[in-house]
Amino acid sequence: MLQPIPLHVERRGEGFPLLCLHGHPGSGRAMGVFTEALAPHYRTLAPDLRGYGHSQVREPFSMAAHVTDLEALLAQEGIDRCLLLGWSLGGILAMELALRAPHRYPGLILIGTAARPRGKHPPVSGWELAATGIAALLNSLKPGWQWNIDTFGRRSLLRHLIHQQTPTPYGYLAQAGTAAYIQTSRHAHRALNAALKQGYNRLEDLPRLTMPALMLAGAEDVHITAAASQETAAALPHCDWSCFPDTAHLLPWEMPETVTTLIRDWLTAHRDGWRSPSCQS
CATH class of the missing domain: 3.40.50.1820 (Alpha/Beta hydrolase fold, catalytic domain)
Structure with missing residues (x-):
């Protein structure tokens, strides 16, 4: 049982x-x-x-x-x-x-x-995986940083999760999303x-x-x-x-x-x- x-x-x-x-x-x-x-x-x-x-x-x-x-x-x-x-x-x-x-x-x-x-x-590329890691790391250090969003977020797997590439969802990612991913x-x-x-x-x-x-x-x-x-x-x-x-x-x-x-x-x-x-x- x-x-x-x-x-x-x-x-x-x-x-x-x-x-x-x-x-x-x-x-x-x-x-x-x-x-x-x-x-x-x-x-x-x-x-x-x-x-x-x-x-x-x-x-x-x-x-x-x-x-x-x-x-x-x-x-x-x-x-x-x-x-x-x-x-x-x-x-x-x-x-x-x-x-x-x-x-x-x-x-x-x-x-x-x-x-x-x-x-x-869509299929996942090696560059997207690398960009995802960089974007997540920088976002944890500086949540919602637009430069990071534009430079790495828009080129990463995050763009498939977040259509509006703005600081608001990245703030939530920094607050709870990254830790949740690591702890799964x-x-x-x-x-x-x-x-x-x-x-x-x-x-x-x-x-x-x-x-x-x-x-x-x-x-x-x-x-x-x-x-x-x-x-x-x-x-x-x-x-x-x-x-x-x-x-x-x-x-x-x-x-x-x-x-x-x-x-x-x-x-x-x-x-x-x-x-x-x-x-x-």
């Missing part, structure tokens, strides 16, 4: 609980763009998934382990019902949690993700790659998720395409869909105020569905 592990968790705020799930590579700290904006009204929990950040393990694992860990975390926190917010891999895990027990999750927010993920990343274990890489090789596809199951849902995507995302995200949104019975032009996979870091304002407004519009006394944890 698969045993859960204790996860490192970034906790903020009070109110109805909101579980925020990061992508790959990632960490709970990388979800600060959401938790800082939402903590004034919600109790946010942003764990480091197994094999990421401060939740390191020594043994290999499968993607199913993440769901086991997250359900154990909710039990530990005394949470019977919560909202789910997932970015990239985190969105896939949010859908997996919801499919296991739809009644526990009255709202689903998905960013840059898909139930049948598809990408269109080989076991986490292997678990994700194994799941993708098996052809992950949950589209046929999505009609079971009848809770309100919100799907956000970047039009220039090559890691999980906007078309794949839109396909997922169309399969969810009650999903609002927004696609942001001139953004890529890291769209919450490219347009943080726009994205978090949209999420706050969406939550406010649907809050009667989970804020009644019977829904409180």
Whole structure:
């Protein structure tokens, strides 16, 4: 039987609980763009998934382990019902949690993700890898330095993650992105790659998720395409869909105020569905 592990968790705020799930590579700290904006009204929990950040393990694992860990975390926190917010891999895990027990999750927010993920990343050159390392190093020393962005960032793999080559997303990279990349274990890489090789596809199951849902995507995302995200949104019975032009996979870091304002407004519009006394944890 698969045993859960204790996860490192970034906790903020009070109110109805909101579980925020990061992508790959990632960490709970990388979800600060959401938790800082939402903590004034919600109790946010942003764990480091197994094999990421401060939740390191020594043994290999499968993607199913993440769901086991997250359900154990909710039990530990005394949470019977919560909202789910997932970015990239985190969105896939949010859908997996919801499919296991739809009644526990009255709202689903998905960013840059898909139930049948598809990408269109171009081939990677040696120069791009070198430029990525230089850009990341210089950005950690001087976050958001436009010279570095123009000289190395635009020529590196970062240009596929960030369409708007401005200081704002590079500031988030320096704050949380680089550390998250370094702290993503080989076991986490292997678990994700194994799941993708098996052809992950949950589209046929999505009609079971009848809770309100919100799907956000970047039009220039090559890691999980906007078309794949839109396909997922169309399969969810009650999903609002927004696609942001001139953004890529890291769209919450490219347009943080726009994205978090949209999420706050969406939550406010649907809050009667989970804020009644019977829904409180």
